[in-house]
Amino acid sequence: MTPVEQKETAMQYVDEFRDPALAKSLLKQIARVAAQISRPANRPLQIMEVCGGHTHAIFRYGIEQLLPPNIELVHGPGCPVCVLPMGRVDDCIAIAEQPDLILATFGDAMRVPGSKKSLLQAKAEGCDIRIVYSPMDALELARQNPLKRVVFFGLGFETTMPSTALTLLQAEQEGLSNFYLFSNHITIIPTLRAMLEEPDMSIDGFLGPGHVSMVIGEAPYDFIASEFNRPLVISGFEPLDMLQSLLMVLQQISRGEARIENQYRRIVNSAGNDPAQRAVEAVFELREHFEWRGLGSIDHSGVRIRERFARFDAEREFALPNQSIVDPAECQCGEVLKGQLKPVNCRLFGKTCTPDKPMGALMVSSEGACAAYFKYGAPQLIATAGGEG
Amino acid sequence: MCLGVPGQIIEILDPQLNTALIAVSGVRRQVNLTCVITEGVQPSALVGSWVLVHVGFAMSLIDEDEANKTLQLLAELDELKDALQPLQ
């Protein structure tokens, strides 16, 4: 397909949008503002969507193909399943292998590869691993199985962190002695800072995560504008939300501004959610550092359980291997996460790394950039990359 | 994991524990309301309201129109079935 044909096919998608006329008008404005921003020809504007939910929606709706060629979307590290390091999966399996123990986990984590196996494989080998919808379901398992230890595999950014914290507070109130939490909760802010501090950082602006922001509010992002002079717009998840947010980012860039704006006011209160913040503060404290798959160790980017709740902490209860396992050398996830490489240009993409047999983190969940490319990406791109999908 | 599921609060189960029953597309499920209760307001005042639920916890009050749009978005992203299945 020629670029023009590609664009025409992509435009048909717009008719699926809730308000195609509004979508077309937003796209026109985006093209107009983007044209006003002067760039060297070989250097497109790079806008990063931080949240995996946005990544998924961008691919599902073919949003990237609708944009002018001087805008490139970079798919950020905001998929908690994708950035879970292999060493933590190994730790989790070591816990699950203990006798008289039930490991409770969200379904998303089952397929994440550890250095030897995934939780799915551990379950097939006989470990008692249960998929739960909520940490409260794990608490219920602990009540129903008083003779077993029940460990909840806590995972996610600030969107799910309050739920885990409130569950632990409830366990304490009930005096449950067989419930444990293995905390792998992470926080996106230090990781954004670490990325911005990299010398070759080329991202020009950000779409901010909608539901993380619903919990933390707007203020934590201030440094992105004040210290790094980049705009960030907190965005909703509908295609129209994302187009509008993108336009707001471009308008700031074209006027030489850098501010934190909130397109998703109908959900995100500028101060965030107070009860949620208080629960998180009561239960968790920042770790010195935490390991992210594809990005390495990042200071203060994970949370652990406070001393007061030590008896619920799986890391204190179990002797864990706690090893840092380096990603396979051929994986190029880090470069993709930083926007230096398109997923299809990774040497493993579609060859040894596929959603069925992921080698790297970004192929694991539909919120990871590589899996999204594989599922929805322009087929001709995949063909030129020599993929089998 | 990021999107959450909208549900309508149909009954308060335990006002001490802030638990309630919500309905999503005909499916019922127990959720925790702690994060949407403002101090001094009785949980019972929330019956009939729509909330955005993440992993069993209501994280934000939403209006019905927003709830319907989100349900449609989840359906279009092929996530509605996945989102509802663990509720059943």
Ligand code: SF4
């Ligand atoms: S194709 Fe696989 S190895 Fe390469 S960047 Fe993507 S997830 Fe990582």
